[in-house]
Amino acid sequence: MTDRFVAAIDQGTTSSRCIIFDGSSHILAVDQREHRQIFPRPGWVEHDAAQIWARVQEVVAGALGKAGLRPSDLAAVGITNQRETTVLWDRATGRPVHHALVWQDTRTEALCAELAGTEGRDRFADRTGLPLASYFSGPKIRWLLDHVPGVRERAERGELLFGTMDTWVIWNLTGGAVHVTDVTNASRTMLMDLRTLDWDDGILADFGIPRSLLPEIRSSAEVYGTGRGVLEGVPIAAALGDQQAALFGQTCFSVGDAKSTYGTGSFLLLNTGKEPVRSHHGLITTIGYQLGGDAPVYALEGSIANTGSLTQWLRDRIGLIGTAAEIETLALSVEDNGGLYLVPAFSGLFAPHWRPDARGVIVGLTGFAGKGHLARCVLEATAFQTRDVVDAMVLDSGVELKALKVDGGMTANNLLMQTIADMLDAPVTRPFVSETTCLGAAHAAGLVAGVWPDLDALRAEWRRAAEWTPRLDDRVRDRMLRKYRKAVELAKGWIDEDDLEVEGR
Ligand SMILES: Nc1ncnc2c1ncn2[C@@H]1O[C@H](COP(=O)(O)OP(=O)(O)OP(=O)(O)O)[C@@H](O)[C@H]1O
Numbered sequence: 001m002t003d004r005f006v007a008a009i010d011q012g013t014t015s016s017r018c019i020i021f022d023g024s025s026h027i028l029a030v031d032q033r034e035h036r037q038i039f040p041r042p043g044w045v046e047h048d049a050a051q052i053w054a055r056v057q058e059v060v061a062g063a064l065g066k067a068g069l070r071p072s073d074l075a076a077v078g079i080t081n082q083r084e085t086t087v088l089w090d091r092a093t094g095r096p097v098h099h100a101l102v103w104q105d106t107r108t109e110a111l112c113a114e115l116a117g118t119e120g121r122d123r124f125a126d127r128t129g130l131p132l133a134s135y136f137s138g139p140k141i142r143w144l145l146d147h148v149p150g151v152r153e154r155a156e157r158g159e160l161l162f163g164t165m166d167t168w169v170i171w172n173l174t175g176g177a178v179h180v181t182d183v184t185n186a187s188r189t190m191l192m193d194l195r196t197l198d199w200d201d202g203i204l205a206d207f208g209i210p211r212s213l214l215p216e217i218r219s220s221a222e223v224y225g226t227g228r229g230v231l232e233g234v235p236i237a238a239a240l241g242d243q244q245a246a247l248f249g250q251t252c253f254s255v256g257d258a259k260s261t262y263g264t265g266s267f268l269l270l271n272t273g274k275e276p277v278r279s280h281h282g283l284i285t286t287i288g289y290q291l292g293g294d295a296p297v298y299a300l301e302g303s304i305a306n307t308g309s310l311t312q313w314l315r316d317r318i319g320l321i322g323t324a325a326e327i328e329t330l331a332l333s334v335e336d337n338g339g340l341y342l343v344p345a346f347s348g349l350f351a352p353h354w355r356p357d358a359r360g361v362i363v364g365l366t367g368f369a370g371k372g373h374l375a376r377c378v379l380e381a382t383a384f385q386t387r388d389v390v391d392a393m394v395l396d397s398g399v400e401l402k403a404l405k406v407d408g409g410m411t412a413n414n415l416l417m418q419t420i421a422d423m424l425d426a427p428v429t430r431p432f433v434s435e436t437t438c439l440g441a442a443h444a445a446g447l448v449a450g451v452w453p454d455l456d457a458l459r460a461e462w463r464r465a466a467e468w469t470p471r472l473d474d475r476v477r478d479r480m481l482r483k484y485r486k487a488v489e490l491a492k493g494w495i496d497e498d499d500l501e502v503e504g505r
């Protein structure tokens with residue numbers, strides 16, 4: 001028998017990548033390309049979906065080339081993606097009607113406040129698990145319908161399709177034949193009922209979104225269709241939002257298993273099993289995964305909007321470092337943060353605060369503060385935010401965190417991983433394959449294609465590669481957390497009504 005390979009396409013916020021795995025979860029080849037981040041106004045973030053589709057095709061061809069494989073060597077492909085990012089396109093021409101609105105984009109804040117009305121931000125939380133926030137896709141669809149000329153009429157005539165990036169990639173990979181999304185991605189729209197796993201007609205009416213725009217909701221692991229072009233003949237057999245894919249790739253299959261992924265933002269997910277658990281401490285309820293006809297597995301999630309994006313910000317907007325890795329060198333040039341605390345509320349604050357009116361602050365500045373301290377407080381912000389989310393998870397689940405499984409690009413940063421262990425006062429462990437997002441998508445697709453027999457076979461392949469243990473004095477930790485929490489209070493309420501007008505909303 002020949003080896004059977006599985007490809008994963010990860011359409012991320014900053015880049016698209018394709019990784020090819022063999023049947024023992026070893027990486028054969030990786031190809032990755034960034035796409036443009038478009039910032040038309042403060043708080044607005046867009047992507048060019050046509051450019052993203054071009055990048056996806058390039059990285060698929062690139063990874064196949066590096067591995068020396070043809071599409072016919074692949075048993076299946078799994079898709080994973082940046083979540084919530086919203087694109088509408090013409091079903092006849094495939095052309096997007098507008099740039100995609102990225103999950104970090106805050107332009108729908110006024111709309112969310114209006115939709116909340118007197119019933120409040122949790123108006124739809126029982127059905128969707130989510131608070132009304134600019135983060136999710138539903139308000140973004142509504143914004144496009146309201147603001148792009150002709151779009152509402154075209155949508156009502158049934159000429160347009162909506163998708164998050166999973167849907168956009170699958171539609172294009174199948175030459176426009178298949179318009180689907182998986183339950184994990186659908187659970188981020190605010191339009192799906194978490195229990196029925198169907199679009200909720202009441203919410204659609206409240207948002208003013210025609211059902212004809214929406215893809216069919218399917219499980220996370222089943223054959224949706226067959227590839228054309230770059231993946232000619234390959235079964236497209238899995239789709240999961242990137243964070244859910246990482247949960248799956250970290251083999252968090254049992255109730256109580258948790259992971260935290262450090263990419264553009266950071267996302268801690270806890271498997272809560274067959275029942276959706278409602279958070280009382282600022283977490284959201286989401287679908288973890290659903291394998292074919294099995295019951296869905298639910299998760300509690302702590303979403304942090306800005307972590308790795310801060311490194312990019314220091315590199316691309318501030319120009320303090322030349323590469324992401326240099327942030328660690330710079331941060332290690334000083335002994336501590338020199339009294340600086342940064343709250344990166346660039347898109348407001350997500351979990352556990354959910355304060356859209358917050359904006360970033362740096363406090364504690366004195367003439368002593370230098371660029372090393374700035375690099376240091378940028379990294380520490382990720383550790384403090386992790387601690388806030390873990391505290392919420394402990395309160396919601398009643399289970400103490402014994403250790404945290406981590407993954408994602410920022411786990412290359414030793415100082416950061418040590419700081420997270422210090423702030424949590426718990427060990428942090430990283431698996432051998434830190435590309436768990438791609439691994440999870442490949443595993444889900446490979447289960448469908450029979451490359452792996454069952455979840456136990458996947459569990460057996462998780463191996464620890466690194467561990468950081470806490471070593472900070474309790475008093476120092478407590479003081480740092482106290483200072484950070486004071487800084488968070490300062491970040492809240494920065495945005496006033498007339499700022500929203502200035503930002504064009
Ligand atoms: N050594 C480092 N120290 C700090 N941050 C880093 C380091 N290396 C990478 N990053 C940051 O991590 C992020 C990249 O991580 P990763 O590749 O997991 O993200 P990603 O999957 O591309 O994100 P997304 O899926 O959101 O596009 C970038 O934001 C980058 O700035």
Ligand SMILES: [Mg+2]
Pocket residue numbers: 010012013242263437
């Ligand atoms: Mg990613």
